[in-house]
Amino acid sequence: MQKLLTKNSKGGIPIRRRKEVTKIEVKKVVENVSKKEIPTSNFQNASQEFLKHCRIKGLSIDTVKFYQKELKQTMRSFAEINVPIGDIRKIKTPHVENFIEYQQSLGRAINTINSRLRAGRTFFNFCLRKGYINSNPYEGVPQLKKRHEVGATFTKRQLKLLLEAPDVTTFVGLRDLAVMLTFAHTGIRLTELTSLRVQDVSFDGKGAINVQHAKNRYARRIPLTKRLKAVLRAYIEERGALDTDSLFITVENQPITGRSIQCRLKHYGQQTGVIKQVKVSPHAFRRTFCRLKVEAGTNIFVLQRLTGHHSLEILRRYVEIYGTDLEKAIEDGFDGL
CATH class of the missing domain: 1.10.443.10 (Intergrase catalytic core)
Incomplete structure (x- = not known):
């Protein structure tokens, strides 16, 4: 097999080219490529993109308003409890659990909290499909249990x-x-x-x-x-x-x-x-x-x-x-x- 040779820039003497690069150099190249290919987004920009997606998909005006309202309230609460909304990749399940406890401390109704959990789960599923996150932080977080009652009716x-x-x-x-x-x-x-x-x-x-x-x-x-x-x-x-x-x-x-x-x-x-x-x-x-x-x-x-x-x-x-x-x-x- 013909050997790969190259000339030394100083003396013109042929030297053997190394067949393999060092593992350290390979790691640096791979890491740089990976960083460039993974998209990132903050909570606000991603939520606006999600709402646009909902409108294009043909969801009803009321459904879009529901997501808009609940995501706005979620982002506000996230900011109040120091959840890293500047980079949604950093939002993890413990942050969602802290969010639930914070909502409870504010006296929010179970239905209200569950609505925000549903909206958040759907939103982060969208982010997962877009490649903004590697996993949905809402996965495994259950809805709050509530009494199954029938509301008041007229006689x-x-x-x-x-x-x-x-x-x-x-x-x-x-x-x-x-x-x-x-x-x-x-x-x-x-x-x-x-x-x-x-x-x-x-x-x-x-x-x-x-x-x-x-x-x-x-x-x-x-x-x-x-x-x-x-x-x-x-x-x-x-x-x-x-x-x-x-x-x-x-x-x-x-x-x-x-x-x-x-x-x-x-x-x-x-x-x-x-x-x-x-x-x-x-x-x-x-x-x-x-x-x-x-x-x-x-x-x-x-x-x-x-x-x-x-x-x-x-x-x-x-x-x-x-x-x-x-x-x-x-x-x-x-x-x-």
Whole structure:
């Protein structure tokens, strides 16, 4: 085999070239290359990149706002407990555990802390895919355990008081009745209600509302009760033809916001005194709808289709508390005893 030779720069004398470089030199080269290839980022820049990714991915506005809010609060808390947010590679699991203890010391609710843990875990999974970190510091950190309870619901008397409160001789009163009756008779979510358009309401046959902008991205049809059909028909006739196709509008003919609806519900809660027993909110109407349907013996799978729940877990809680099957079953087998 031909030997590799090179000339000495001084005397021109051929010398043997070394076939191997020293291990020390190899290590330096590899380390330098590795440092150049690994991307780095701080918490703020990475979170902005993550939110951009969420928008491009097509996540709902509310979902993007959720991540934006929770990550902002997380970054603020990280800074307060000296977590190295300047380089997210340095954020480790103990930092996340310290973050949980810090949130608890501030008196944050379990749901609030769990929301921030979910947002943080998803964000750092994104950073892991981008190569900003080698492992997710949230991995192995469990959600805080909480009691599985069903929130407060209206009694039929309270619901009746609320629905009788609006002055239907005015446009605002008729609209507010239509809003509350839609909540009460369909169990629809606030964001779903504010996204309804006039063309989403059909009066053919028994009538129905087509929820196009559902939380789980699956459109669904909700049949109208006789009363809701009559009230919506009267409201839409009074609403008239406008430039906007939003179903529920303000007196200025602009789409009504979720915040405005919440304020109107609070107003009627104070007017009727119901708010002293139960917080009058869109979700209280939704919980009440589920409870009344369970008490009426509605099949849980039918109820899931009506409410658009992604899983049966929450609905099972209503069945366990408000189902009438236990009362019927408790006497079985004890005849004559």
